[in-house]
Amino acid sequence: MTTSGRSRDAGSSPRPIKRGAKVAEALAQEIVHEIVSRKLPPGTLLSSEAQMLEDYGVGRGSLREALRILEVHGLITMKPGRNGGPMVIEVGSRDYGRMSSLFFHIGGVTFRQLVEARLALEPMMARLAAERRGQELVGALADPETTHVEDDNEYFDATTDFHKTVAAMSGNPVLNLMSSSLEEIFRDQVSGLLSPKDERKHVLEVHTDIAEAIARGDAEAAEKHMREHMQEYADWVYSGHPQLIDAIIDWK
Structure with a gap:
């Protein structure tokens, strides 16, 4: 049922609006x-x-x-x-990412710099998740043996859910929002350039390794596996699509 905000509670009068040009x-x-x-x-x-x-x-x-x-x-x-x-309406990381991409575009931020930010942030998120010894990721993972990795949509959903869940498990809503929004921008920039189909099962297996490290509280392993995982994908994009490296982030 839709909740109405039309009736103001007693004693909740709005603060006076400052006069001026804004x-x-x-x-x-x-x-x-x-x-x-x-x-x-x-x-x-x-x-x-x-x-x-x-x-x-x-x-x-x-x-x-x-x-x-x-x-x-x-x-x-x-x-x-x-x-x-x-x-x-509900506000999410995509809204924050869209706003951020505008500032990145105006500031001349490149795809390389975006990747560098994710390489710094995501391993740290995995470490924080492991320090919390979160168990929820293991049960939510896509199974490398049963996931149809040849199906782009199914694979995309599986990998996206993984990274968003790790970010949420960090326990820090600021870092969660930043990490998730950077992932949104990243995926918009690569325009659906998913990992090669013959590498996708390996990617999901690495996700399993990260999840297990998080579940047992092994912060060092979680951080290491995530850093290697992110670097592998970055190297693939750099080698296969070099035109992206110095491209300015688009506002989308």
């Missing part, structure tokens, strides 16, 4: 503060336009610009219809 940005920040402080889940409809104008004491133009800012950042969507309006 009223819309300040208002967008205040709306986000309200979403977070009230713990409004995805699917929650925010107050109507008329109610927001009254609550925040701003002009219609500033309000609509603020809502547009939040929509562009993937925080809300405008639900159409008579009972529609601004609605909270």
Whole structure:
């Protein structure tokens, strides 16, 4: 059932919006503060336009610009219809990655630098996961013997799920978001360049080695296996697709 955010709780009046040239940005920040402080889940409809104008004491133009800012950042969507309006939506690593790729593109960040960042970050995530002695990854792994590695979609899902699960198991939501978003950007840049089909079973076997190291709490082995695993794929991309190495990250 959709939760309505149209009725404001007693004593939860919005903070006053600072006047100035960036009223819309300040208002967008205040709306986000309200979403977070009230713990409004995805699917929650925010107050109507008329109610927001009254609550925040701003002009219609500033309000609509603020809502547009939040929509562009993937925080809300405008639900159409008579009972529609601004609605909270789920924010994920892809949204963060899309925003990051814009800054990377403007800053001239190359594919090589993106790979270097992942080579530094992902082994550390595997180490942190092992220090927590997480067991959940082992049972969630794709079986190298039964996974149809020739099927690009099945193989892609299996490898993506593995890296996202390791990141989540690190126990650090900041590193999790950064690592997952870098993976999203990486996969967008390589445009579906998956490992060669004759190497895919090996990749899944390496995933198993990493998972087992994490499960037994062997941080050194987990970090080592992940670093070697990431380097293998990077070397393959570099050798087979050298045009990517110095390419500027696209904003996607």
